[in-house]
Amino acid sequence: MLWHMPRNTKKIYLTFDDGPIPEVTPPVLEMLGQWNAKATFFCVGENVQKHPQVLKQVVEQGHRLGNHTFHHLKGVEVSTETYLQDTALCQQLLQPELSEAAPMLFRPPYGRFTKGQRTALSAQYRLVMWDVLSADYDSRLSPQVCLQKSIRYTRPGSIIVFHDSLKAWDRLQWVLPRYLEHFSRKGFTFATL
Numbered sequence: 001m002l003w004h005m006p007r008n009t010k011k012i013y014l015t016f017d018d019g020p021i022p023e024v025t026p027p028v029l030e031m032l033g034q035w036n037a038k039a040t041f042f043c044v045g046e047n048v049q050k051h052p053q054v055l056k057q058v059v060e061q062g063h064r065l066g067n068h069t070f071h072h073l074k075g076v077e078v079s080t081e082t083y084l085q086d087t088a089l090c091q092q093l094l095q096p097e098l099s100e101a102a103p104m105l106f107r108p109p110y111g112r113f114t115k116g117q118r119t120a121l122s123a124q125y126r127l128v129m130w131d132v133l134s135a136d137y138d139s140r141l142s143p144q145v146c147l148q149k150s151i152r153y154t155r156p157g158s159i160i161v162f163h164d165s166l167k168a169w170d171r172l173q174w175v176l177p178r179y180l181e182h183f184s185r186k187g188f189t190f191a192t193l
């Protein structure tokens with residue numbers, strides 16, 4: 001499983017989970033565009049099915065896609081068979097937008113899956129975790145604290161998790177532009193996985 005990228009370059013790997021949705025994903029793309037930042041979007045199949053145009057926008061702007069199951073399943077609560085089927089369903093929806101050459105990416109919702117699920121998926125996917133959790137989904141957290149923590153824990157090669165979800169938007173819309181500005185001014189660039 002991938003927790004971070006090489007530490008010897010000034011690159012940060014932004015990831016956005018749980019989209020794409022029309023209320024949040026397009027403004028996120030706009031913010032990324034302002035700093036020429038590229039990111040990886042771990043999509044929920046249900047949202048891809050509902051909002052194919054938003055998915056297209058993500059791809060057209062040079063970002064990368066990853067699989068985050070169809071129903072945002074918690075692996076430990078379902079059988080391996082169900083989990084693999086759900087993941088395959090999401091992959092079918094993403095496939096038309098993926099380039100043949102790049103390995104397929106998968107991130108387990110909640111960061112939790114069973115050993116059996118992990119082993120089965122690792123044959124087919126690059127499993128992507130993270131080393132920085134922004135906790136943008138946590139409504140008890142002020143945007144200021146969310147930003148401070150995100151900045152404090154980010155290192156060269158970090159993979160940071162944000163969410164293009166309604167739950168996270170209150171914080172994300174404040175945190176993301178400032179996070180991008182902070183690290184851009186320090187000479188970092190933002191790359192896809």
Ligand SMILES: [Zn+2]
Binds near residue numbers: 072110
């Ligand atoms: Zn998720």
